[in-house]
Amino acid sequence: MRTGLSAIIALAFVQGTALAQMRAPTASEAACEEPTLRCATKATPAFGPDGTLWLVWMAGGQVSVASSQDAGRSFSAPTHVTTRRLNLDWGPDARPKIVVDRKGGIALAFSTFRDEAFNGEVFYTRSADGGKSFAEPKPITGNNESQRFEALALDQDGTVFAAWLDKRNRVAAKEAGRKYEGAALFFASSRDGGATYAEAALAREGTCECCRLGLAFAAPGRPVAIFRNIFEGGARDHAVMTFTDVATPGEVRRISNDDWQINACPHHGPSLTVAPNGTYHVVWYTNGKTRKGLFYAHSRDEGRSFSTPMALGQPGRNPTRPFVLSGPAGTVMVWKEFDGEKTSVQMTLSRDDGETWSPPKTIASTSDTSDHPLLISNGKQTYLSWMTKADGYRLTAIEDQP
Amino acid sequence: MRFRFAGFAGLVALIASAAALAASPALKPFERGTWQSVLRGHAGRPVLVHFWGVTCGPCKVELPLLGQFAKDHPDVDVVTVSADLVPNLPAATQSMLDKAGLSSTENFIFNDGFVERLRFEIDPAWQGDIPRTMLISREGTVTTIEGSAEMADLEKWSAQQNSKH
Numbered sequence: 001m002r003t004g005l006s007a008i009i010a011l012a013f014v015q016g017t018a019l020a021q022m023r024a025p026t027a028s029e030a031a032c033e034e035p036t037l038r039c040a041t042k043a044t045p046a047f048g049p050d051g052t053l054w055l056v057w058m059a060g061g062q063v064s065v066a067s068s069q070d071a072g073r074s075f076s077a078p079t080h081v082t083t084r085r086l087n088l089d090w091g092p093d094a095r096p097k098i099v100v101d102r103k104g105g106i107a108l109a110f111s112t113f114r115d116e117a118f119n120g121e122v123f124y125t126r127s128a129d130g131g132k133s134f135a136e137p138k139p140i141t142g143n144n145e146s147q148r149f150e151a152l153a154l155d156q157d158g159t160v161f162a163a164w165l166d167k168r169n170r171v172a173a174k175e176a177g178r179k180y181e182g183a184a185l186f187f188a189s190s191r192d193g194g195a196t197y198a199e200a201a202l203a204r205e206g207t208c209e210c211c212r213l214g215l216a217f218a219a220p221g222r223p224v225a226i227f228r229n230i231f232e233g234g235a236r237d238h239a240v241m242t243f244t245d246v247a248t249p250g251e252v253r254r255i256s257n258d259d260w261q262i263n264a265c266p267h268h269g270p271s272l273t274v275a276p277n278g279t280y281h282v283v284w285y286t287n288g289k290t291r292k293g294l295f296y297a298h299s300r301d302e303g304r305s306f307s308t309p310m311a312l313g314q315p316g317r318n319p320t321r322p323f324v325l326s327g328p329a330g331t332v333m334v335w336k337e338f339d340g341e342k343t344s345v346q347m348t349l350s351r352d353d354g355e356t357w358s359p360p361k362t363i364a365s366t367s368d369t370s371d372h373p374l375l376i377s378n379g380k381q382t383y384l385s386w387m388t389k390a391d392g393y394r395l396t397a398i399e400d401q402p
Numbered sequence: 403m404r405f406r407f408a409g410f411a412g413l414v415a416l417i418a419s420a421a422a423l424a425a426s427p428a429l430k431p432f433e434r435g436t437w438q439s440v441l442r443g444h445a446g447r448p449v450l451v452h453f454w455g456v457t458c459g460p461c462k463v464e465l466p467l468l469g470q471f472a473k474d475h476p477d478v479d480v481v482t483v484s485a486d487l488v489p490n491l492p493a494a495t496q497s498m499l500d501k502a503g504l505s506s507t508e509n510f511i512f513n514d515g516f517v518e519r520l521r522f523e524i525d526p527a528w529q530g531d532i533p534r535t536m537l538i539s540r541e542g543t544v545t546t547i548e549g550s551a552e553m554a555d556l557e558k559w560s561a562q563q564n565s566k567h
Contacts, residue, residue: 027431029515091457092530116494118457209459262549263460266531285529287548292527318518318526338518369516389515 029090029369031389035062035080042095042371043387045395047378049102053395054131056098056108057387061085063096063110065131071383072395081125081134087113089120089148092267093212095371099154099194106131107160107194109140109150119146122164126194140188141200143168147186149269151215152194153223160190161223161246162197163215165207182230183209187223189246203241203249206230212269218278218302221245226272226282229254234261238270238284240303253303256295258288268320275326278302279353283312283322283333294319294335298354307354313337313346325375327382332398334363334373334384342366345373345384347398363398366390428505429492431513432483437523440481440510441538448563449479449538450556453524455486456494461533464550469503471553475560480504484511485521485532539563 032039040057048054053068055075062082066075088094089111096110106127114121121144123137140162141147150164166186173180185204188197208228218224222243229239229252238255260266270284280299286292295309313319317337324333330351337344344365348357364373364386371387375398384396430436440451452468454461472480482504484495495511514520521528525546528534535547537559545559 027513027515029517262531264531264533264549265455265458265460266529268529268531287529287531316526318522318529320518320529336518338522340519340522343518369518 029389030059031392033060035060035064035078037064037066037075037078038392040371040387040393041090041389043385043393044095044098045374045376045383045385046098046100046106047376048100048104050104051378052100053376053378054098054100054106055385055393056081056096056110057393058088058090058096058110061088063088063108065098065106065108065127065134067131068395071397072385072393076131079127079131079134081108081110082137089113091148091210093149093210093269093372095212097150097152099152099160101154101158101160101193103158103193104130105158105193106134107152107154107190108134108137109152109162110137111148111150111164114144114146119167120148122147122150122162124162124194124197128193128195135195140164140197141166141186143200145171146183148183148209149212151213151225153215153217155217155223155246156220158193159221159246160194160197161187161215161217162189163187163203163213163223163225165209165213165227166200166202167209169202169205181234182207185213185225185227185241187225187243187246187249198247201247201249203243204229204252208236208266210265210267214270214272214282216272216274218242218274218280224272224274224280224303226255226270226284228266228269228284233259234263235288236260236262236266237286237288238282240272240280240282240299242302255282255284255297255299255303255306256286256309257290258286258295258309259290260286260288262287271323273324273326273331275331275353277353279326280306281324281326281331281354282306283324283335285320285322294322296322296324296333296354296357310357312348313360319346321372323373323375325377325382327375327377327398328380329382329398332375332382333357334375336370336373343370345386347384349398364394364396428509429484429496429499430508430510432485432510432520433514434519434523436510437520440508441542444479444481444538445542446540447479448477448540448560449481451481451483451536451538452551453483453485453532453534453536455484455532456491456498457486458532460550462498464533465498465502465504467553468551471556471560472507473503477564478560480507482507482509484509485517485530485534486512 214226
């Protein structure tokens with residue numbers, strides 16, 4: 001065994017040398033191939049009830065979790081959620097998800113590619129001992145078609161709500177000779193903090209299949225999801241759905257008529273936050289006939305109507321990956337821009353519930369590839385959470401500026 | 403032992419991936435500066451550059467149609483670029499190209515982890531959505547088709563290139 005392994009290592013080394021000569025050292029998105037945070041390509045944060053920062057990341061084909069007591073400067077020894085190298089979904093909009101409940105229970109979800117056709121499988125797991133150990137990850141649904149782009153949200157009463165894009169209905173469509181476009185929005189909820197989930201149910205057929213979802217609670221017991229829908233004529237424009245309760249989907253409400261008729265994978269999903277007063281703030285990317293780029297809008301009537309879309313970012317600098325969060329200082333938006341050499345994170349803040357916004361400001365930058373910029377709040381302060389290849393993980397306080 | 407086995411499986415996967423790239427000399431790495439060299443290399447000829455990826459559903463449908471187009475139009479230089487994010491999958495990429503009848507075209511695969519920079523060099527407005535086709539005339543005029551291309555449109559463009567010649 002040992003001899004065999006050595007031979008393989010030697011072969012890998014030779015191959016590696018050959019590759020190094022052929023490839024630039026920058027060929028990977030990851031800084032390294034270990035399961036450590038430094039090697040992560042995607043990292044997702046959550047604050048615990050005691051102010052502890054929790055981080056889940058994917059690196060080296062594994063999902064790991066660690067916590068920080070000093071706002072991201074140092075982290076605890078990581079707990080490996082997975083015990084072997086997996087074919088984790090490495091799509092641009094995929095990432096592991098985390099919510100931490102009031103009792104400190106940690107619920108996770110992540111997806112893998114289950115076959116060579118890139119059909120996905122969503123797994124969930126939970127830690128009941130403060131992140132020291134996690135239960136064996138289990139599929140969130142018994143269906144074995146394809147699930148990807150899961151999202152988790154936590155209700156006030158500790159209910160964990162999960163939503164994802166699911167392609168199970170393409171089988172019946174195919175058998176009936178019908179064309180099946182996109183995917184479907186499915187959901188399930190957990191009353192035990194993410195230890196078990198109810199049977200998966202359909203919320204909406206005919207969504208785009210390759211963009212992340214946004215998920216929040218509009219009010220106790222009422223989840224709201226934002227997703228790229230497929231409207232009539234094949235327009236892949238955005239919609240929100242406010243659920244009546246965690247078991248009952250609501251109406252699909254269009255956010256804007258961008259008229260992006262495209263049979264392609266934008267790999268570029270939206271973001272949603274609900275302010276304490278109930279206002280929905282949404283950001284999205286489109287390349288439609290009506291408008292192109294990143295846009296923001298808000299709704300004060302649960303998505304029945306939205307404000308006129310407001311463009312974000314400098315068009316010549318490829319604004320991407322918008323994220324929005326209502327926090328203690330107001331509503332914050334971040335997105336990435338690229339100037340030909342460096343990627344920067346731009347930030348703007350609204351103190352009047354989205355009516356007016358501060359001039360965009362660069363709050364971070366990096367000279368190599370990076371994860372999407374995310375926002376997180378502990379109730380006192382809003383932070384930018386950003387994983388970068390060159391500079392590692394960063395948690396940056398959003399300045400409380402006038 | 404379990405850990406060792408996991409490491410072993412990882413190595414096998416690494417070697418399989420490395421071997422696949424080594425065994426596919428036709429699949430060229432697309433890196434910083436490659437775009438300009440493609441433009442220079444085909445200057446004065448009609449070129450169709452197709453950006454696609456193995457994880458993209460609509461791409462799987464379009465690729466064989468493009469293979470037929472390339473076969474029917476030897477006068478057009480067809481170039482494909484697998485623009486999925488790295489880690490890219492050379493073996494799967496080559497296999498799909500072979501099945502689509504695109505083994506003998508000039509085929510690239512993204513080989514720089516900083517994809518924003520690669521895309522910016524090609525088109526600063528491109529956010530990475532695939533499929534995407536760029537039609538470059540003899541004079542260098544670029545027409546971009548976002549999403550799946552209609553073969554009729556490609557035929558029309560090709561005919562225009564010949565009529566001008």
